[in-house]
Amino acid sequence: MFQQHSPESAPRRNRKAWLVPAAAAAAVVAAAGLTTTLGSPATASGSSTGAAAAAPKAPAKFTAKSGRDANSLSWSASTGARKYEVYRAAAEGGSYSRISTVTSTKYTDSKAVPDVAYAYKVRAVRTSSEVSPYSSVARATRDTLAPLPPLDLTARKGEGPGIPLVWRSGGSDAVSYTIYRTTSPTQPSTKLGTTTATSFRDLGQLEEDRPYIYYVTGTDAAGNVSEASQWETVN
Structure with missing residues (x-):
């Protein structure tokens, strides 16, 4: 006769033997560099779904550039910049103040006081918290x-072809010279040319x-034109 066992007395496989203790599981996950939360799959640590963008470079x-009517500023674009802040100081070493915010890479300072030296700098802005160095x-x-x-304009005939003219700058800050010719003080003048030298040949x-x-x-460099030199007559 075989002895029958009731369901309550039948031997059972220990299901807990197949389970990894929670502490051990956590150690395995940590060793693999993974993180997990209940109900969600593990993801590699250090991964980012939206890392903050770096601030733009200066x-x-x-x-x-100095001008007669305004000072003109320009610079290269900074990648990622949405706008630029322009700063000005009345003198080197003075305190800077922001004078404008622009979206282009140029700015014309028409409010600069004439004949006052200014120092300028600019910085790029992506957001209020992402600002470049100056x-x-x-x-x-x-x-x-x-x-x-x-000064001392002279003109001579008989020294090679045409008529050579020579003059002195006289300590002027002129960067170019324009030469004119006329046949009478009461007649219109003809513009002969422009040169950066202090000589010209007609x-x-x-x-x-x-x-x-x-x-x-x-x-001069700003476009200001001097009064005329003395007149030199060639017969």
């Missing part, structure tokens, strides 16, 4: 002062035995 190639400092002066007129078609009058003006 604008490069920043320049400031650019290098550039300086400019809204220049409204005309240069001194050229190779135009000139009539013999007719007097010609020459004069020269100087122009």
Whole structure:
């Protein structure tokens, strides 16, 4: 006769033997560099679903150009920048104040006081918390002062082709010179050309035995034009 066992007395497999203790499971997960939460799959630690973007770099190639009517600023674009803040100080070492915010890489400071030296810098902005360092400092002066007129203009016939003219800058800040010719103080003048040198040769078609009058003006970097030099007559 076989002895029957009741369900209550039948031997059972220990199901807990197949379970990993919670502490041991946590150790395995940690060793694998994984994190897990109840009801969600484990993900690799250090992964990011939306890391914050880096702030833009400082604008490069920043320049400031002096002008007669305004100072002109320009710089290279900074990747990721949405706008740029422009700062100005009345003198080197002075305190800077923001004078404008622009979306382009240029700015014209038409409110600069004439003949006052200014220092400028700019920075790029992505958001209020993502701001670049400042650019290098550039300086400019809204220049409204005309240069001194050229001095000691001389013109001679018979020294090679045409009529050579020579003059002195006289300590002027002119960067170029414009030469004019006329046949009479009461007649309109003809512009012969512009040069950065202090000499010029008139190779135009000139009539013999007719007097010609020459004069020269100087122009500075801001575009201011000097008064005319003394007139020089060639017979």
